[in-house]
C-alpha cells in the first residue's frame with residue numbers, strides 16, 4: 001500500500017473541519033496561497049499539530065517578508081513539534097522580502113535548524129508555465145542536498161508521473177518522489193483551479209472529450225481511482241501519494257462497495273493515510 005498524505009487549504013474553519021472528519025494519525029500538508037500569506041498557513045499548521053496530527057506547512061519563498069520571520073516560523077515549528085516543511089518559490093508576482101525562490105530559503109532553514117528540519121520541494125511532470133524544463137531540473141539538482149523529497153504538481157496521468165520520476169533519476173536527482181494527485185473534487189472546481197495554478201496540459205486533458213477523459217470525469221466529480229491504480233502498478237517508482245484534497249474532506253460510510261466509487265475514493269485514501277503514516 002502506498003503511503004498517502006493529504007493537502008489542505010487554510011480556509012476559515014479548516015481546523016474544525018479537519019478535526020471533525022480526519023483521523024488524528026493522518027499526515028497533513030497546509031498550502032500557502034499568495035492572498036493568504038504564510039501566517040495563515042502557520043496558524044492552521046500549529047493548531048493541527050497541537051491537536052496531534054503530523055503537519056507539514058508550505059513555505060512560499062516569495063511570500064516570506066524576511067529572515068527574522070523565517071526564524072520565527074522555525075521557532076513556532078519547533079514549539080509545535082513540526083519537523084518538516086514544504087518549500088516552494090510561490091506564486092506571488094512581487095517577492096515580499098529577500099527570497100525569490102526556494103533555494104535560499106532551504107539554505108537558511110538548514111543553517112537555522114542545524115540541518116534537522118526535513119524539507120520537500122516541488123516537481124513538475126508536465127512542466128511549468130513560466131519556467132523552462134531544464135531550469136526546473138537544474139533547480140532540483142541545486143536544491144536536492146537540502147531536501148528530503150519531491151512532491152509533484154497536480155497531474156492526471158500515471159505514465160507522465162512515472163516517466164518524470166525516471167527522468168529525475170537519469171538527471172541525477174536522487175530524492176524520493178511523491179505523486180501529486182487531485183482528490184475526488186467537483187469537476188468544475190478542478191477545471192478552474194487547474195487554470196489558476198497553470199496546469200496547462202492537464203487542463204486541456206480535463207476539457208477533452210476523449211474516452212479516457214470521459215471515464216475520469218464521469219459524474220460530477222473527478223476520480224483519482226485509475227491514476228492511483230496506475231501508480232500502484234509500478235511499486236518502488238514513487239514514494240507515496242500527495243492528495244490535493246481542496247478541503248473536500250467529507251466522510252462517507254465505510255464498506256467495500258463505497259470504497260470503489262469515485263466519491264468515496266478520497267475518504268478511502270484519507271483512511272488509508274491514517275494507516276500508512
Ligand SMILES: NC(=O)C1=CN([C@@H]2O[C@H](COP(=O)(O)OP(=O)(O)OC[C@H]3O[C@@H](n4cnc5c(N)ncnc54)[C@H](O)[C@@H]3O)[C@@H](O)[C@H]2O)C=CC1
Nearest residue numbers: 087088089090091092101102103122130131135139152153
Ligand atoms: N507545486 C506546488 O505545490 C506549488 C508550486 N508553486 C509554484 O512554485 C513555482 C516555483 O517554485 P519552485 O518549484 O519551488 O521553484 P524554485 O523556487 O526552486 O525556482 C525554480 C526556478 O523558477 C524560478 N521561479 C520561482 N518562482 C517563480 C515565479 N513565481 N515566477 C517565475 N519564475 C519563478 C526561479 O527563479 C528558478 O529559476 C511558482 O511559480 C508556483 O507556480 C507554488 C505553490 C505550490
Ligand SMILES: Nc1nc(=O)c2c([nH]1)NC[C@@H]1CN(c3ccc(C(=O)N[C@@H](CCC(=O)O)C(=O)O)cc3)CN21
Nearest residue numbers: 009010011031032033091153154193196197198244246
Ligand atoms: N502554481 C501553484 N500554486 C499553488 O499554490 C499550488 C500549485 N501550483 N500546485 C498544487 C497546489 C494546489 N494549490 C491550490 C490552489 C488554490 C486552491 C483553492 O482552493 N483556491 C480557492 C481559494 C481558497 C481560499 O481562498 O480559501 C479558489 O476558489 O480559488 C487550492 C489549492 C496550491 N498548490
